[in-house]
Amino acid sequence: MLEARNLWKRYGDKVVLEQINLKVKEGEFITLVGASGCGKSTFLKMLLGTETLSSGELLLDGQPIPAEPGADRGIVFQQYSVFPHMTVLQNVMAAKGFQRPGLTGWLFGAAKRQARDEAMVMLREVGLENAHSLYPAELSGGMRQRLAIAQALLGKPRILLLDEPFGALDPGIRADMHELVLRLWREHQLTVFMVTHDLKEGFYLGTRLWVFDKTRHDPQAPHAYGASITYDLAVGNTDHRTFEKIDQSVTLTEKETDKLYEIN
Numbered sequence: 001m002l003e004a005r006n007l008w009k010r011y012g013d014k015v016v017l018e019q020i021n022l023k024v025k026e027g028e029f030i031t032l033v034g035a036s037g038c039g040k041s042t043f044l045k046m047l048l049g050t051e052t053l054s055s056g057e058l059l060l061d062g063q064p065i066p067a068e069p070g071a072d073r074g075i076v077f078q079q080y081s082v083f084p085h086m087t088v089l090q091n092v093m094a095a096k097g098f099q100r101p102g103l104t105g106w107l108f109g110a111a112k113r114q115a116r117d118e119a120m121v122m123l124r125e126v127g128l129e130n131a132h133s134l135y136p137a138e139l140s141g142g143m144r145q146r147l148a149i150a151q152a153l154l155g156k157p158r159i160l161l162l163d164e165p166f167g168a169l170d171p172g173i174r175a176d177m178h179e180l181v182l183r184l185w186r187e188h189q190l191t192v193f194m195v196t197h198d199l200k201e202g203f204y205l206g207t208r209l210w211v212f213d214k215t216r217h218d219p220q221a222p223h224a225y226g227a228s229i230t231y232d233l234a235v236g237n238t239d240h241r242t243f244e245k246i247d248q249s250v251t252l253t254e255k256e257t258d259k260l261y262e263i264n
């Protein structure tokens with residue numbers, strides 16, 4: 001489904017990502033971890049189409065990813081903007097309106113009724129049905145992220161991009177959100193890419209975990225080298241976790257697990 005071939009990303013003379021090569025199958029749940037600033041969000045933005053690559057290829061079904069967001073890709077950020085003067089339902093309907101050609105955001109008649117029905121279905125799916133008439137300021141952090149997920153899923157995307165969506169939530173609420181995301185992933189047969197700073201979350205949610213890290217350092221030129229994917233691990237509900245350190249398959253030792261926690 002998705003393939004990166006020798007992908008590089010630079011901002012000016014600063015190399016952020018280098019030599020990214022990967023293949024992802026439909027239905028995988030990829031979690032991305034790594035030190036702050038090593039390019040995880042940048043990678044998600046390239047998948048979304050809001051950030052360009054500097055060189056290499058990023059292919060979706062064999063075609064370059066379109067250079068703009070599309071209905072096949074939905075994204076949820078840690079913090080995101082909603083219209084404060086609109087209710088939960090109106091915000092979801094507005095997201096639907098903006099997906100239509102013309103981009104005025106206004107819907108009338110049958111289109112409006114249909115958008116309302118679809119929005120209510122989505123709100124039910126994320127557990128916000130009874131909160132549809134509340135305003136954003138009246139929502140808890142968890143409810144706000146449920147709203148963001150409802151909006152991201154409205155266009156019926158195949159790919160869901162999650163950029164630290166639960167970083168600001170309390171542990172109990174986070175656990176509820178984990179179950180919600182896993183359910184939506186299965187029911188909507190999504191392919192998910194999720195950035196997280198919580199390695200445990202990455203192990204628990206993902207079927208595959210990528211560690212972004214810099215393998216080359218030059219103290220004289222800190223921007224000369226970027227991060228690449230140094231570990232590509234099969235994770236999830238497997239008792240015995242194995243991983244591919246790019247070319248070789250080995251078993252994850254306790255020491256290596258500690259190293260991963262250090263990197264993260």
Ligand SMILES: Nc1ncnc2c1ncn2[C@@H]1O[C@H](COP(=O)(O)OP(=O)(O)OP(=O)(O)O)[C@@H](O)[C@H]1O
Pocket residue numbers: 011016034035036037038039040041042043
């Ligand atoms: N538009 C931009 N112009 C210039 N540099 C940028 C731009 N966007 C990101 N960067 C730089 O690229 C690097 C990677 O940023 P990115 O946000 O992708 O990292 P990250 O791994 O997601 O970090 P974090 O975990 O802290 O969110 C950072 O050094 C950042 O300053």
